[in-house]
Amino acid sequence: MTPSLRQIHAAVALARTLSFTRAADELNISQPALTVQIRNLEEMLGQRIYDRDNRSVQLTGFGRAILPSLQRLMREMDATLSDIQEIREGGGVTRIASLPSFATGVLPRLILDFRSLQPQAHIHVSDVVASRVFELVQRGECDLGVSGGPHLPGDLEVLQSGVQQLHVVFPLGHPYAAREALSLSELIEQPLVMMDASTSVRTTLDAAAAKLGVKPRISVEVAFMATAVAMVRAGLGVAILPGAAREVVIDPEVDSRPIADAELSRQILFVCRRGFTLSPTTERFAAMVGAAIAGI
Template sequence: MDLTFRDVRAFIAVAHAASFTRAATRLNVSQPALTVQIRRLEQTVGVRLLDRNSRNVTLTPAGRELLPVLQKSLQDMEHVLSDARALGEGTSGTVRLACLPTFAASVLPELIQDLKQVVPRARFYIRDVVADRVNALVRSEEVDIGLTGGDLSDTAFEVLHAGVDRLVVVCPKEHPLARGRRVKLDELARVPLVLTAQGTSVRAVVDAAFENCGYAPEIACEPTYMMTAVAMVRGGLGVTILPATAREVLAEPGLVARPIGDQAFVRPITLIKKRGRTLPPVTEKFIAAMKKKIGATRRRS
């Protein structure tokens, strides 16, 4: 026979009230039912816990020793139940997210602040990595959801949201490409380019666009991070191609962004989870807020 919350709670109530009648009133149960609970508890632990006569109820020596132990156990389990309910209701828990650095440096901080106002106990585990690593982290379940870029055909993932991120040319204000409202692909093919490294989602889009049109880009540098690419553009090494939503696009007052007049320069953005996995309720709330925020950001860009 196992200990039950009700039996332990009944014993503690009787011990504190020193009366079955008063304890039954506090617990809103009948006195016979309370008596059954106490007897059941005593049978479970194998020792008498209460001495009862016509006038009062007192703890036995075993009852005195077990009372603080059972009180602490009850409090601990009540805390466990409270925490479990909070997790189930989405009022606490950890959002485990892998995402592209573009998103981490732009929308994500504000999104976290917004959710923390609604769910103060929410915690966040964030990995800002390139698209291939996002997919790997979701697959290995180190994170629950991932915001990744590029085409996604892997059946191991379930798509929660899909959108696009338009790419722009970032160049110095005095650069010839800055004079027009849009940049043509053949113009890009004639200038040195600072492109993010192979394996990044932006690079995959750029390479595919040039290959489809039969152009061979002149690649001056291949940094991993967008901020490095911007620094190289500022240093006169070439122009770069970045998502329009990237904070790095506006990080330098001496640089400007120009849209590219070719529909191929669009990066797919996909929010994914591992297929068949249940997400924590707090993560579901985060996803709903993320979709809304991404949609608003895309409409402004």
């Protein structure tokens, strides 16, 4: 059997005071209740911890030997209970895997707003490509995930979804700047800076091109949107990226226009593991993220 937290507290308090009266007062229990706790602990361990008579209480040799271990157990258990209480009150770690475009665009403001409400909460962000988002949530390495659809593993559950318009991104002064919108058929013959095949943007573009029965003219392939924008800026082609991506919005040397094809809208999925109970802190953060995705 394992000693209870009450028994450990009783043994340590008695060792500190060497008085049943003072130890009982310190623990806010009756002296008979303290006596029962000590006796039950000794019976469980099969050894006397204290020698006592009507006048004094002293640790036995066995009691002196195990006291450091009991003190360590008490500190660890008290710390664990404190951690649990902190999590119940809004602390703990929330782990979210996210598309880089969402992690650099929407997520920073959400975390700032959430921390203003729950300053003791900790948010860990893994900014990875779409396929990795699902993997991290499936394996339990992240509690929440923001990824591109539409293919969702069966062991994940959608908390919220949204649709993100894809744009053609081009250098300043490009003829496309005179247009309000373009179609994929107009872009397909252009040299394209393409995202890597593991990204949801590329998956969306490949599916739309296949539906048209055309093959994109690839100039260069990259893994990150910031790199794609740099390639566009250098004149290596135009790129198809989310129009709201921070990399597009903040760069003063590029511009963008929406692509009218319905197939060039990327579905955004906010997911967690199916049947997994989130902590109270993570549930509250998930509500904020879900509201933001619904408004995309």
